[in-house]
Amino acid sequence: MQPSFWHDKWASQQIGFHLGEVNPLLVDNWDSLNIKSGAKVFVPLCGKSLDLCFLAEQGLDVVGCELSQTAVEQFFSDNQLDVDAQALADHTLYRTEQVAIYQGDLFTLPAHLLEDISAFYDRAALIAWPDEMRRQYVLQLAKLLPPKSIGLLITLDYPQETLTGPPFAVSNDWIMEHMSEHxxxxxxxxxxxxxxxxxxxxxxxxxxxxxxxxxxRKG
Ligand SMILES: C[S@@+](CC[C@H](N)C(=O)[O-])C[C@H]1O[C@@H](n2cnc3c(N)ncnc32)[C@H](O)[C@@H]1O
Structure with a gap:
């Protein structure tokens, strides 16, 4: 998926992936990770997900990364949050109390910005990529996440030949084969x-x- 694909989706508001509620699987499973209040949680490809609000409500500092400026601006305006924007080298940092979003490409996000992260949450990020790009995404995620950070990953699986993604089918076998090194x-x-x-x-x-x-994250 090239950036233009996602920019077009956001421009035309064809955002069927966006849920109008907090993801119930996040609500049901987050506590099992035992992440302490005050920890920093990274949300790659965060869109304008209400899951960011849920994580902030758990007392966490939330750090997202999202390509689309429209998505980021809608997240803060939909939730009536005042926000500061600061231009960095390749990203713009949007920040309010407890939620910060690096607007720009995940693949150029410098790892030092995430060195105090201890948790992460991936919903509709891994499954947003076709196979080859998904492998690159796993490598980038592994590069960005500090050792011992703990996260929740939500995936979909279905017979890929019946549909063109996104979302792409990701099997348990794929995850074991391509993610267990990291x-x-x-x-x-x-x-x-x-x-x-x-x-x-x-x-x-x-x-x-x-x-x-x-x-x-191993290490
Ligand atoms: C399927 S959506 C999922 C959004 C969110 N996780 C959710 O659950 O609603 C994928 C998101 O990734 C963003 N995206 C795509 N490529 C990206 C990249 N290279 N860097 C950062 N964000 C990206 C898209 O703009 C889109 O908002």
């Missing part, structure tokens, strides 16, 4: 979500599962 991986939960996703039913996708993993 992360300890524990599958926390898998459920059949086909009935909750009419757009998949309409395109005759025969099955669809959503999974939640606990990841710990």
């Amino acid at each position: 992360f300890e991986i524990e599958l926390l939960h898998t459920e059949d979500v086909l009935a909750d996703n009419p757009s998949f039913v309409k395109k005759q996708v025969p099955w669809l599962t959503e999974s939640v993993y606990r990841l710990t």
Whole structure:
């Protein structure tokens, strides 16, 4: 997915991935990570997700990265948050109390900006990439996250040949093969979500599962 793909989606507000509520799987599973209040949590490809608000409400300092300026500005305006914007080398840092978002490309985000991160949350980030770019994303995530940081990863899986992504299908096997070099991986939960996703039913996708993993950065 080239940046123009996402810029076009945000410009035309074709943002079917955006949920109008906090992701229930985040609510159900975040406590199991035992992240202490005051910790810093990184949210790659954060969009304007309400999950950022949930994480802030847990007493965490939230640090997102999002390509689209429209998404970032809508996050702060939708939630009626005053924000400061500061231009950095390749990114613009938008900041309010407890939520900071680096607007720009995740692949050029310098790792030193995240050196005090101890947690992370990936919903619709890993699955936003086709296979080759997904491998690059895993390498970049591993580069950005400090050793021992703990995160929640939410994925979707379905027969990829039935649909062109995004979202792309990511199997348990793919995760084990491509992520276990960098992360300890524990599958926390898998459920059949086909009935909750009419757009998949309409395109005759025969099955669809959503999974939640606990990841710990090795090192
Ligand atoms: C599928 S959406 C998921 C957004 C959010 N995680 C959510 O759950 O609503 C993927 C997001 O990644 C952003 N994105 C795509 N490529 C990016 C990149 N290279 N760096 C940072 N953000 C990127 C897109 O603009 C889009 O908002």
